[in-house]
Amino acid sequence: MFGVFQVDWPQYIPDIATGIRWTIEFTVISFVLAAIWGLVLALARGSQVAILRWLAYGYTELFKNVPIITEIFVVYYGLGEIGITLGTFSAGVISLVVFYGAYLAEIFRGALQSVPDTQKEASAALGFTWPQIMRHVVLPQAVRVALPGTATMLVDLLKSTSLLITIAAAELMNQAQTIASETFRPMEVYVVIGGIYFLMCFPLSRLTLMIENRLAIGAAFSPARRRMLKAITSRSTRTVVVEAS
Amino acid sequence: MRPSSASYSGTIAIERLRKSFGSTEVLREIDLTIAQGSIVCLMGKSGGGKSTLLRCLNLLERPSGGTISIGAHRIFDETDALSKRQVVELRQHVGMIFQSFHLFPHLTAAENVVLAQTVTKRTSPAEALDRAMDLLATVGLTHRAAAYPRQMSGGEQQRTAIARTLAVGPDVLLCDEPTSALDPESTHDVLNVLKKLAHHGMTMLVATHELTFARDVADRIIFMDGGQIVEDGAPEDIIKKPKRQRTREFFEHVQP
Numbered sequence: 237m238f239g240v241f242q243v244d245w246p247q248y249i250p251d252i253a254t255g256i257r258w259t260i261e262f263t264v265i266s267f268v269l270a271a272i273w274g275l276v277l278a279l280a281r282g283s284q285v286a287i288l289r290w291l292a293y294g295y296t297e298l299f300k301n302v303p304i305i306t307e308i309f310v311v312y313y314g315l316g317e318i319g320i321t322l323g324t325f326s327a328g329v330i331s332l333v334v335f336y337g338a339y340l341a342e343i344f345r346g347a348l349q350s351v352p353d354t355q356k357e358a359s360a361a362l363g364f365t366w367p368q369i370m371r372h373v374v375l376p377q378a379v380r381v382a383l384p385g386t387a388t389m390l391v392d393l394l395k396s397t398s399l400l401i402t403i404a405a406a407e408l409m410n411q412a413q414t415i416a417s418e419t420f421r422p423m424e425v426y427v428v429i430g431g432i433y434f435l436m437c438f439p440l441s442r443l444t445l446m447i448e449n450r451l452a453i454g455a456a457f458s459p460a461r462r463r464m465l466k467a468i469t470s471r472s473t474r475t476v477v478v479e480a481s
Numbered sequence: 482m483r484p485s486s487a488s489y490s491g492t493i494a495i496e497r498l499r500k501s502f503g504s505t506e507v508l509r510e511i512d513l514t515i516a517q518g519s520i521v522c523l524m525g526k527s528g529g530g531k532s533t534l535l536r537c538l539n540l541l542e543r544p545s546g547g548t549i550s551i552g553a554h555r556i557f558d559e560t561d562a563l564s565k566r567q568v569v570e571l572r573q574h575v576g577m578i579f580q581s582f583h584l585f586p587h588l589t590a591a592e593n594v595v596l597a598q599t600v601t602k603r604t605s606p607a608e609a610l611d612r613a614m615d616l617l618a619t620v621g622l623t624h625r626a627a628a629y630p631r632q633m634s635g636g637e638q639q640r641t642a643i644a645r646t647l648a649v650g651p652d653v654l655l656c657d658e659p660t661s662a663l664d665p666e667s668t669h670d671v672l673n674v675l676k677k678l679a680h681h682g683m684t685m686l687v688a689t690h691e692l693t694f695a696r697d698v699a700d701r702i703i704f705m706d707g708g709q710i711v712e713d714g715a716p717e718d719i720i721k722k723p724k725r726q727r728t729r730e731f732f733e734h735v736q737p
Binding site: 368 | 626
Protein backbone atom coordinates (compact mmCIF):
# COMPACT_ATOMS: atom_id res chain seq x y z
CA MET A 237 0.00 0.00 0.00
CA PHE A 238 1.28 3.45 -0.78
CA GLY A 239 0.05 7.04 -0.81
CA VAL A 240 -2.14 8.12 2.06
CA PHE A 241 -2.40 4.79 3.90
CA GLN A 242 1.01 3.40 4.75
CA VAL A 243 0.43 2.24 8.31
CA ASP A 244 0.05 -1.51 8.71
CA TRP A 245 -3.43 -1.17 10.27
CA PRO A 246 -4.32 -4.87 10.74
CA GLN A 247 -1.42 -5.10 13.17
CA TYR A 248 -3.00 -2.41 15.34
CA ILE A 249 -6.54 -3.78 15.39
CA PRO A 250 -6.19 -5.22 18.94
CA ASP A 251 -4.86 -1.88 20.24
CA ILE A 252 -7.66 0.04 18.58
CA ALA A 253 -10.23 -2.42 19.91
CA THR A 254 -8.88 -1.90 23.43
CA GLY A 255 -9.02 1.84 22.91
CA ILE A 256 -12.62 1.71 21.71
CA ARG A 257 -13.59 -0.48 24.64
CA TRP A 258 -12.08 1.93 27.17
CA THR A 259 -13.62 4.93 25.43
CA ILE A 260 -17.05 3.31 25.57
CA GLU A 261 -16.61 2.30 29.21
CA PHE A 262 -15.54 5.82 30.19
CA THR A 263 -18.47 7.27 28.25
CA VAL A 264 -21.19 4.99 29.58
CA ILE A 265 -20.16 4.99 33.23
CA SER A 266 -19.34 8.71 33.34
CA PHE A 267 -22.53 9.66 31.56
CA VAL A 268 -24.81 7.62 33.82
CA LEU A 269 -23.15 9.03 36.94
CA ALA A 270 -23.08 12.57 35.53
CA ALA A 271 -26.80 12.34 34.73
CA ILE A 272 -27.61 11.24 38.29
CA TRP A 273 -25.32 13.90 39.76
CA GLY A 274 -26.79 16.51 37.40
CA LEU A 275 -30.32 15.61 38.48
CA VAL A 276 -29.35 15.91 42.15
CA LEU A 277 -27.80 19.33 41.47
CA ALA A 278 -30.83 20.46 39.45
CA LEU A 279 -33.20 19.43 42.25
CA ALA A 280 -30.94 21.15 44.78
CA ARG A 281 -31.17 24.36 42.74
CA GLY A 282 -34.93 24.20 42.97
CA SER A 283 -34.83 23.30 46.66
CA GLN A 284 -36.56 25.29 49.39
CA VAL A 285 -33.36 25.18 51.42
CA ALA A 286 -31.36 28.29 50.55
CA ILE A 287 -27.97 26.80 51.43
CA LEU A 288 -28.55 23.85 49.06
CA ARG A 289 -29.54 26.26 46.28
CA TRP A 290 -26.40 28.31 46.77
CA LEU A 291 -24.07 25.33 46.99
CA ALA A 292 -25.52 23.85 43.81
CA TYR A 293 -25.33 27.23 42.08
CA GLY A 294 -21.70 27.76 43.11
CA TYR A 295 -20.77 24.27 42.03
CA THR A 296 -22.35 24.50 38.59
CA GLU A 297 -20.89 27.89 37.85
CA LEU A 298 -17.42 26.83 38.99
CA PHE A 299 -17.17 23.62 37.04
CA LYS A 300 -18.99 24.87 33.98
CA ASN A 301 -16.45 27.64 33.57
CA VAL A 302 -13.21 25.75 34.15
CA PRO A 303 -11.60 23.73 31.33
CA ILE A 304 -12.14 20.02 31.74
CA ILE A 305 -8.41 19.44 31.40
CA THR A 306 -7.91 21.38 34.65
CA GLU A 307 -10.30 19.01 36.39
CA ILE A 308 -8.46 16.00 35.01
CA PHE A 309 -5.12 17.29 36.28
CA VAL A 310 -6.47 18.33 39.65
CA VAL A 311 -8.24 15.03 40.24
CA TYR A 312 -5.34 12.88 39.08
CA TYR A 313 -2.22 14.77 40.15
CA GLY A 314 -3.60 17.34 42.59
CA LEU A 315 -5.41 14.84 44.80
CA GLY A 316 -2.31 12.64 44.62
CA GLU A 317 -0.27 15.41 46.23
CA ILE A 318 -2.60 15.56 49.22
CA GLY A 319 -2.44 11.82 49.59
CA ILE A 320 -5.52 10.69 47.65
CA THR A 321 -4.18 8.48 44.90
CA LEU A 322 -6.67 7.44 42.28
CA GLY A 323 -6.23 5.01 39.39
CA THR A 324 -6.51 6.44 35.91
CA PHE A 325 -9.96 4.97 35.49
CA SER A 326 -11.46 6.47 38.67
CA ALA A 327 -9.69 9.76 38.09
CA GLY A 328 -10.99 9.89 34.52
CA VAL A 329 -14.55 9.07 35.51
CA ILE A 330 -14.57 11.53 38.41
CA SER A 331 -13.26 14.35 36.19
CA LEU A 332 -15.89 13.72 33.55
CA VAL A 333 -18.72 13.40 36.11
CA VAL A 334 -17.69 16.59 37.89
CA PHE A 335 -17.63 18.54 34.63
CA TYR A 336 -20.63 17.09 32.79
CA GLY A 337 -22.68 16.94 35.98
CA ALA A 338 -22.51 20.73 36.03
CA TYR A 339 -23.65 21.05 32.41
CA LEU A 340 -26.38 18.45 32.73
CA ALA A 341 -27.61 20.18 35.90
CA GLU A 342 -28.18 23.34 33.85
CA ILE A 343 -30.08 21.42 31.18
CA PHE A 344 -32.19 19.54 33.73
CA ARG A 345 -32.93 22.70 35.69
CA GLY A 346 -34.18 24.42 32.56
CA ALA A 347 -36.29 21.39 31.69
CA LEU A 348 -37.82 21.17 35.18
CA GLN A 349 -38.61 24.89 35.08
CA SER A 350 -40.24 24.53 31.68
CA VAL A 351 -43.08 22.50 33.20
CA PRO A 352 -45.69 25.14 34.10
CA ASP A 353 -46.68 25.52 37.76
CA THR A 354 -50.28 25.05 36.66
CA GLN A 355 -49.44 21.41 35.89
CA LYS A 356 -48.28 20.91 39.47
CA GLU A 357 -51.33 22.75 40.75
CA ALA A 358 -53.72 20.67 38.65
CA SER A 359 -52.16 17.42 39.89
CA ALA A 360 -52.14 18.64 43.48
CA ALA A 361 -55.85 19.47 43.08
CA LEU A 362 -56.48 15.86 42.01
CA GLY A 363 -54.92 14.69 45.26
CA PHE A 364 -51.44 13.70 44.05
CA THR A 365 -48.63 13.78 46.60
CA TRP A 366 -45.48 15.75 45.81
CA PRO A 367 -43.43 12.65 44.82
CA GLN A 368 -46.33 11.49 42.62
CA ILE A 369 -46.47 14.90 40.92
CA MET A 370 -42.74 14.72 40.20
CA ARG A 371 -42.84 11.12 39.02
CA HIS A 372 -45.97 11.17 36.85
CA VAL A 373 -46.35 14.78 35.73
CA VAL A 374 -43.18 16.86 35.97
CA LEU A 375 -40.43 14.39 35.04
CA PRO A 376 -42.14 12.89 31.96
CA GLN A 377 -42.63 16.39 30.56
CA ALA A 378 -39.18 17.61 31.58
CA VAL A 379 -37.49 14.62 29.92
CA ARG A 380 -38.87 15.70 26.55
CA VAL A 381 -37.43 19.16 27.00
CA ALA A 382 -34.09 17.94 28.36
CA LEU A 383 -33.47 15.29 25.74
CA PRO A 384 -31.90 17.33 22.89
CA GLY A 385 -29.42 19.08 25.21
CA THR A 386 -28.67 15.87 27.07
CA ALA A 387 -27.96 14.03 23.81
CA THR A 388 -25.56 16.77 22.75
CA MET A 389 -23.75 16.39 26.07
CA LEU A 390 -23.51 12.61 25.62
CA VAL A 391 -21.76 13.01 22.26
CA ASP A 392 -19.62 15.78 23.70
CA LEU A 393 -18.64 13.57 26.63
CA LEU A 394 -17.63 10.75 24.30
CA LYS A 395 -15.31 13.10 22.44
CA SER A 396 -13.98 14.56 25.70
CA THR A 397 -12.79 11.13 26.85
CA SER A 398 -9.96 11.77 24.37
CA LEU A 399 -8.62 14.37 26.82
CA LEU A 400 -7.90 11.52 29.23
CA ILE A 401 -4.87 10.94 27.01
CA THR A 402 -3.18 13.37 29.41
CA ILE A 403 -3.33 10.80 32.19
CA ALA A 404 -2.64 7.85 29.88
CA ALA A 405 -6.05 6.30 30.38
CA ALA A 406 -5.58 3.80 27.53
CA GLU A 407 -8.64 5.06 25.70
CA LEU A 408 -8.79 5.45 21.93
CA MET A 409 -6.80 8.69 21.58
CA ASN A 410 -4.13 7.24 23.84
CA GLN A 411 -3.82 4.26 21.49
CA ALA A 412 -3.63 6.68 18.56
CA GLN A 413 -0.72 8.45 20.18
CA THR A 414 1.11 5.15 20.65
CA ILE A 415 0.48 4.06 17.07
CA ALA A 416 1.55 7.46 15.74
CA SER A 417 4.82 7.35 17.67
CA GLU A 418 5.55 3.85 16.46
CA THR A 419 4.79 4.51 12.80
CA PHE A 420 5.88 8.14 12.45
CA ARG A 421 2.63 8.73 10.50
CA PRO A 422 0.73 11.14 12.80
CA MET A 423 -1.40 12.64 10.03
CA GLU A 424 -2.69 9.29 8.81
CA VAL A 425 -3.17 7.90 12.32
CA TYR A 426 -5.10 10.89 13.70
CA VAL A 427 -7.32 11.05 10.60
CA VAL A 428 -8.21 7.35 10.86
CA ILE A 429 -8.80 7.56 14.62
CA GLY A 430 -10.84 10.73 14.08
CA GLY A 431 -12.92 8.70 11.64
CA ILE A 432 -13.53 6.07 14.32
CA TYR A 433 -14.76 8.78 16.73
CA PHE A 434 -17.09 9.97 13.99
CA LEU A 435 -18.40 6.44 13.48
CA MET A 436 -19.18 6.19 17.19
CA CYS A 437 -20.70 9.66 17.58
CA PHE A 438 -22.77 9.93 14.42
CA PRO A 439 -25.05 6.92 15.06
CA LEU A 440 -25.43 8.11 18.65
CA SER A 441 -26.66 11.52 17.44
CA ARG A 442 -29.03 9.89 14.97
CA LEU A 443 -30.34 7.51 17.61
CA THR A 444 -31.11 10.27 20.09
CA LEU A 445 -32.76 12.31 17.34
CA MET A 446 -34.94 9.32 16.57
CA ILE A 447 -35.90 8.95 20.25
CA GLU A 448 -36.73 12.67 20.39
CA ASN A 449 -39.00 12.37 17.38
CA ARG A 450 -40.75 9.30 18.75
CA LEU A 451 -41.28 11.02 22.10
CA ALA A 452 -42.62 14.10 20.32
CA ILE A 453 -45.37 12.11 18.61
CA GLY A 454 -46.19 10.39 21.92
CA ALA A 455 -44.98 6.91 20.99
CA ALA A 456 -44.99 4.35 23.77
CA PHE A 457 -41.61 3.32 25.18
CA SER A 458 -42.79 0.67 27.60
CA PRO A 459 -44.75 -2.48 26.78
CA ALA A 460 -47.32 -1.52 29.42
CA ARG A 461 -47.99 1.83 27.78
CA ARG A 462 -48.07 0.24 24.33
CA ARG A 463 -50.80 -2.12 25.54
CA MET A 464 -52.68 0.76 27.14
CA LEU A 465 -52.58 2.88 23.96
CA LYS A 466 -53.72 -0.08 21.90
CA ALA A 467 -56.63 -0.75 24.25
CA ILE A 468 -57.63 2.92 24.18
CA THR A 469 -57.54 3.11 20.40
CA SER A 470 -59.55 -0.05 19.94
CA ARG A 471 -62.16 0.94 22.51
CA SER A 472 -62.54 4.47 21.18
CA THR A 473 -62.97 3.38 17.55
CA ARG A 474 -65.15 0.37 18.29
CA THR A 475 -67.74 2.58 19.92
CA VAL A 476 -67.69 5.02 17.00
CA VAL A 477 -68.65 2.17 14.69
CA VAL A 478 -71.47 1.15 17.01
CA GLU A 479 -72.69 4.75 17.23
CA ALA A 480 -72.61 5.10 13.46
CA SER A 481 -74.53 1.93 12.70
CA MET B 482 -51.66 5.97 50.28
CA ARG B 483 -55.02 4.26 50.58
CA PRO B 484 -57.96 6.52 49.80
CA SER B 485 -59.71 7.34 53.01
CA SER B 486 -63.18 6.00 53.53
CA ALA B 487 -63.91 9.24 55.38
CA SER B 488 -66.39 11.06 53.22
CA TYR B 489 -66.31 14.80 52.67
CA SER B 490 -69.98 14.94 51.82
CA GLY B 491 -72.08 17.08 54.10
CA THR B 492 -72.51 20.76 54.73
CA ILE B 493 -69.77 23.20 53.80
CA ALA B 494 -69.51 25.75 56.60
CA ILE B 495 -67.38 28.84 56.14
CA GLU B 496 -67.01 31.35 58.95
CA ARG B 497 -65.29 34.75 58.91
CA LEU B 498 -63.03 33.58 56.11
CA ARG B 499 -60.31 36.05 55.22
CA LYS B 500 -57.58 35.97 52.61
CA SER B 501 -55.03 38.63 51.79
CA PHE B 502 -52.27 38.66 49.22
CA GLY B 503 -49.76 41.04 50.77
CA SER B 504 -51.73 44.13 51.65
CA THR B 505 -54.57 43.31 49.24
CA GLU B 506 -57.60 41.86 50.95
CA VAL B 507 -59.25 39.44 48.54
CA LEU B 508 -61.76 37.85 50.91
CA ARG B 509 -63.25 39.86 53.78
CA GLU B 510 -65.00 37.96 56.52
CA ILE B 511 -66.99 35.54 54.38
CA ASP B 512 -69.75 33.64 56.19
CA LEU B 513 -71.39 30.97 54.10
CA THR B 514 -73.16 27.65 54.58
CA ILE B 515 -73.74 25.36 51.63
CA ALA B 516 -76.07 22.39 51.88
CA GLN B 517 -74.88 18.99 50.74
CA GLY B 518 -75.74 18.24 47.13
CA SER B 519 -76.66 21.79 46.21
CA ILE B 520 -75.57 23.59 43.06
CA VAL B 521 -74.24 27.05 43.79
CA CYS B 522 -73.17 29.58 41.18
CA LEU B 523 -70.67 32.21 42.23
CA MET B 524 -71.09 35.33 40.15
CA GLY B 525 -69.68 38.80 40.04
CA LYS B 526 -67.00 40.62 38.16
CA SER B 527 -63.45 39.33 37.98
CA GLY B 528 -61.35 40.16 41.00
CA GLY B 529 -64.37 39.92 43.28
CA GLY B 530 -62.94 36.92 45.14
CA LYS B 531 -64.79 34.02 43.47
CA SER B 532 -61.67 32.10 42.45
CA THR B 533 -59.92 32.70 45.74
CA LEU B 534 -62.94 31.45 47.66
CA LEU B 535 -62.99 28.23 45.61
CA ARG B 536 -59.23 27.79 45.94
CA CYS B 537 -59.49 28.08 49.72
CA LEU B 538 -61.89 25.13 49.77
CA ASN B 539 -59.25 22.68 48.51
CA LEU B 540 -56.45 24.61 50.19
CA LEU B 541 -54.69 25.58 46.97
CA GLU B 542 -54.73 28.91 48.81
CA ARG B 543 -54.15 29.02 52.53
CA PRO B 544 -56.72 31.34 54.11
CA SER B 545 -55.47 34.20 56.27
CA GLY B 546 -58.16 33.68 58.87
CA GLY B 547 -61.53 32.21 59.75
CA THR B 548 -62.64 28.59 59.59
CA ILE B 549 -63.79 26.13 56.93
CA SER B 550 -65.47 22.78 57.54
CA ILE B 551 -66.56 20.28 54.95
CA GLY B 552 -68.84 17.59 56.33
CA ALA B 553 -67.25 16.29 59.51
CA HIS B 554 -63.84 17.67 58.60
CA ARG B 555 -62.47 20.94 59.88
CA ILE B 556 -60.16 21.73 56.97
CA PHE B 557 -58.96 25.12 58.14
CA ASP B 558 -58.72 27.11 61.28
CA GLU B 559 -56.15 29.55 62.51
CA THR B 560 -54.75 27.45 65.31
CA ASP B 561 -53.79 24.31 63.53
CA ALA B 562 -52.89 23.21 60.01
CA LEU B 563 -53.70 19.94 58.26
CA SER B 564 -50.82 17.53 57.66
CA LYS B 565 -49.66 17.02 54.06
CA ARG B 566 -51.40 13.65 54.09
CA GLN B 567 -54.69 15.21 55.18
CA VAL B 568 -54.44 17.89 52.48
CA VAL B 569 -53.94 15.19 49.83
CA GLU B 570 -56.96 13.32 51.22
CA LEU B 571 -59.05 16.51 51.19
CA ARG B 572 -58.18 17.19 47.56
CA GLN B 573 -59.17 13.66 46.55
CA HIS B 574 -62.63 14.44 47.89
CA VAL B 575 -62.92 18.04 46.74
CA GLY B 576 -62.19 18.13 43.01
CA MET B 577 -61.49 21.20 40.92
CA ILE B 578 -61.97 22.24 37.28
CA PHE B 579 -59.80 25.08 36.02
CA GLN B 580 -60.43 27.79 33.47
CA SER B 581 -57.53 26.58 31.29
CA PHE B 582 -58.10 22.84 31.76
CA HIS B 583 -54.48 21.90 32.60
CA LEU B 584 -54.62 18.42 31.12
CA PHE B 585 -51.34 16.49 31.12
CA PRO B 586 -50.03 17.23 27.61
CA HIS B 587 -47.86 14.10 27.38
CA LEU B 588 -50.82 11.76 27.81
CA THR B 589 -53.89 10.96 25.72
CA ALA B 590 -57.35 11.92 26.94
CA ALA B 591 -58.04 8.43 28.30
CA GLU B 592 -54.62 8.23 29.97
CA ASN B 593 -55.29 11.54 31.72
CA VAL B 594 -58.37 9.97 33.26
CA VAL B 595 -56.55 6.69 33.96
CA LEU B 596 -53.61 8.38 35.71
CA ALA B 597 -55.90 10.23 38.10
CA GLN B 598 -57.11 6.84 39.34
CA THR B 599 -53.94 4.76 39.27
CA VAL B 600 -52.13 7.45 41.27
CA THR B 601 -54.76 8.41 43.82
CA LYS B 602 -56.57 5.10 44.29
CA ARG B 603 -54.01 2.51 43.21
CA THR B 604 -56.56 1.14 40.76
CA SER B 605 -55.16 -1.40 38.30
CA PRO B 606 -54.65 0.05 34.79
CA ALA B 607 -57.28 -2.25 33.28
CA GLU B 608 -59.90 -1.28 35.84
CA ALA B 609 -58.95 2.38 35.56
CA LEU B 610 -59.36 2.23 31.79
CA ASP B 611 -62.85 0.74 32.12
CA ARG B 612 -63.89 3.61 34.34
CA ALA B 613 -62.08 6.16 32.17
CA MET B 614 -63.99 5.00 29.09
CA ASP B 615 -67.28 5.20 31.02
CA LEU B 616 -66.48 8.72 32.13
CA LEU B 617 -65.40 9.79 28.65
CA ALA B 618 -68.71 8.41 27.39
CA THR B 619 -70.50 10.51 30.01
CA VAL B 620 -68.83 13.66 28.70
CA GLY B 621 -69.40 12.58 25.08
CA LEU B 622 -65.77 11.97 24.17
CA THR B 623 -65.43 8.24 23.56
CA HIS B 624 -64.23 8.93 20.04
CA ARG B 625 -61.49 11.27 21.34
CA ALA B 626 -60.07 8.85 23.93
CA ALA B 627 -56.82 8.37 22.01
CA ALA B 628 -56.32 12.08 21.24
CA TYR B 629 -53.63 14.20 22.89
CA PRO B 630 -54.70 17.49 24.48
CA ARG B 631 -52.99 19.48 21.70
CA GLN B 632 -55.20 17.72 19.16
CA MET B 633 -58.42 18.61 20.98
CA SER B 634 -60.57 21.74 21.00
CA GLY B 635 -60.84 23.73 24.22
CA GLY B 636 -64.27 22.30 24.90
CA GLU B 637 -63.04 18.75 24.44
CA GLN B 638 -60.12 19.43 26.75
CA GLN B 639 -62.39 20.85 29.42
CA ARG B 640 -64.75 17.88 29.20
CA THR B 641 -61.75 15.55 29.52
CA ALA B 642 -60.60 17.54 32.54
CA ILE B 643 -64.05 17.06 34.09
CA ALA B 644 -63.82 13.29 33.46
CA ARG B 645 -60.35 13.28 35.03
CA THR B 646 -61.58 15.03 38.17
CA LEU B 647 -64.66 12.80 38.45
CA ALA B 648 -62.42 9.73 38.15
CA VAL B 649 -61.04 10.42 41.62
CA GLY B 650 -64.61 10.31 42.97
CA PRO B 651 -65.04 13.71 44.64
CA ASP B 652 -67.92 14.61 46.98
CA VAL B 653 -67.56 18.29 46.10
CA LEU B 654 -66.76 19.76 42.68
CA LEU B 655 -65.29 23.24 42.43
CA CYS B 656 -65.46 24.80 38.96
CA ASP B 657 -63.34 27.91 38.50
CA GLU B 658 -64.80 29.69 35.45
CA PRO B 659 -64.92 26.46 33.46
CA THR B 660 -66.13 28.08 30.23
CA SER B 661 -64.41 31.46 30.29
CA ALA B 662 -61.74 30.33 27.81
CA LEU B 663 -64.20 28.69 25.41
CA ASP B 664 -66.16 29.63 22.30
CA PRO B 665 -69.98 29.61 22.56
CA GLU B 666 -70.40 26.12 21.11
CA SER B 667 -67.82 24.54 23.43
CA THR B 668 -69.32 26.49 26.32
CA HIS B 669 -72.66 24.91 25.54
CA ASP B 670 -71.15 21.39 25.51
CA VAL B 671 -69.29 21.88 28.80
CA LEU B 672 -72.31 23.40 30.55
CA ASN B 673 -74.43 20.50 29.35
CA VAL B 674 -72.01 18.09 31.00
CA LEU B 675 -72.14 20.06 34.26
CA LYS B 676 -75.92 20.12 34.03
CA LYS B 677 -75.94 16.35 33.64
CA LEU B 678 -73.80 15.98 36.76
CA ALA B 679 -75.96 18.29 38.85
CA HIS B 680 -78.36 16.94 41.45
CA HIS B 681 -76.82 13.49 41.75
CA GLY B 682 -75.56 14.09 45.26
CA MET B 683 -72.32 15.90 44.48
CA THR B 684 -72.11 19.45 45.84
CA MET B 685 -71.09 21.81 43.03
CA LEU B 686 -69.71 25.32 43.31
CA VAL B 687 -69.39 26.99 39.92
CA ALA B 688 -67.77 30.38 39.40
CA THR B 689 -69.28 31.54 36.14
CA HIS B 690 -70.56 34.43 34.06
CA GLU B 691 -73.13 32.21 32.34
CA LEU B 692 -76.44 33.62 33.43
CA THR B 693 -78.58 31.08 31.60
CA PHE B 694 -76.74 28.21 33.26
CA ALA B 695 -77.08 29.83 36.65
CA ARG B 696 -80.78 30.41 36.15
CA ASP B 697 -81.53 26.92 34.82
CA VAL B 698 -79.24 24.73 36.91
CA ALA B 699 -78.26 26.46 40.14
CA ASP B 700 -80.21 26.18 43.39
CA ARG B 701 -78.57 29.31 44.59
CA ILE B 702 -76.61 32.27 43.29
CA ILE B 703 -74.01 34.01 45.37
CA PHE B 704 -72.93 37.37 44.07
CA MET B 705 -69.53 38.56 45.17
CA ASP B 706 -67.97 41.99 44.97
CA GLY B 707 -64.86 43.37 46.60
CA GLY B 708 -64.20 40.18 48.55
CA GLN B 709 -67.65 40.07 50.11
CA ILE B 710 -70.94 38.35 49.44
CA VAL B 711 -73.36 41.05 48.36
CA GLU B 712 -76.31 38.92 47.25
CA ASP B 713 -77.26 35.39 48.13
CA GLY B 714 -80.46 33.63 47.17
CA ALA B 715 -82.51 31.69 44.66
CA PRO B 716 -81.58 32.41 41.02
CA GLU B 717 -84.91 33.96 40.03
CA ASP B 718 -84.80 36.37 42.97
CA ILE B 719 -81.22 37.47 42.38
CA ILE B 720 -81.55 37.86 38.63
CA LYS B 721 -84.99 39.48 38.55
CA LYS B 722 -84.84 41.66 41.59
CA PRO B 723 -81.30 42.17 42.81
CA LYS B 724 -81.15 44.21 45.97
CA ARG B 725 -78.18 46.25 45.02
CA GLN B 726 -77.34 48.68 42.27
CA ARG B 727 -73.98 46.88 41.72
CA THR B 728 -75.67 43.56 41.01
CA ARG B 729 -78.26 45.15 38.75
CA GLU B 730 -75.55 46.76 36.64
CA PHE B 731 -73.66 43.49 36.40
CA PHE B 732 -76.67 41.53 35.18
CA GLU B 733 -77.48 44.24 32.63
CA HIS B 734 -73.98 43.76 31.19
CA VAL B 735 -74.03 39.96 31.02
CA GLN B 736 -77.64 39.72 29.86
CA PRO B 737 -77.60 38.28 26.33
